[in-house]
Amino acid sequence: APRTAAFLETAAFVFAIAAANVGIRMAFAGGATLLQPITFVEAASHCTLWLAASLAAAARVQHGARAVREAFARGGAVAALAGLLVTGVLWLAGVWQAAPEGAWFGRASFAFLIPSLLLWAHWLFWRQRKTAKRARVAFGAAAASLAVFLSLELTAIAALPTWAKVLGVALLAALALGGNFVPGVTASGERLRLREKSPSPTAPQAAR
Helix, strand or coil, X not given: CHHHHHHHHHHHHHHHHHHHHHHHHHHHHCCCCCCCCCCHHHHHHHHHHHHHHHHHHHHCCCCCCHHHHHHHHHHHHHHHXXXXXXXXXXXXXXXXXXXXXXXXHHXXXXXXXXXXXXXXXXXXXXXXXXXXXXXXXXXXXXXXXXXXXXXXXXXXXXXXXXXXXXXXXXXXXXXXXXXXXXXXXXXXXXXXXXXXXXXXXXXXXXXX
16 A cells, blocks of 8 residues: 555656646747747746645645655655756756747746746745755755846846956855855855865874
8 A cells, every 4th residue: 555655646646746747848939849949047047936736746745645645755855956056057058048028038038037936935934944955955945046036137127337247247146155154044054065185194293
């Protein structure tokens, strides 16, 4: 019975995520899935769906087949983060095709804003669960994606001088990075500390 339940729950998760991915594809392509190419924002939206599925599985991990839900919670988050990293690299390489003229998803910055919302939700969830490692990873990813979104929006303002854009982007990057060292990122309240180099075994002998 436990194996059957695990199999059925795995199948339900897979089919639900696949159906949702198809729905996203249909929405972005306007029904013409074979004619409209996948855009940067759409790819990020698929990754955001995996983040949502991961969060849903984690929230209900105590119910049903626990091992299956824990696997989907971990696997979904890892796949989403890896997917976001790959889509970002492909965007920098200029691989993604442009969205149709006038489409709301023509702004590349939305590809960072949309997943950022789910990443902040992950951070709040894992912080409340007192899972420090996951909370810190979610916070770092959320802060980075939000900083990139704001940076792209800032640099798109034609009225701003170049020095103001550079200063603004540098400030956003510093805030995103420095936020990881602020106490309270995790429920424990401990600061993120850089590892100190352990003393060499020969050091005490040399000091004698």
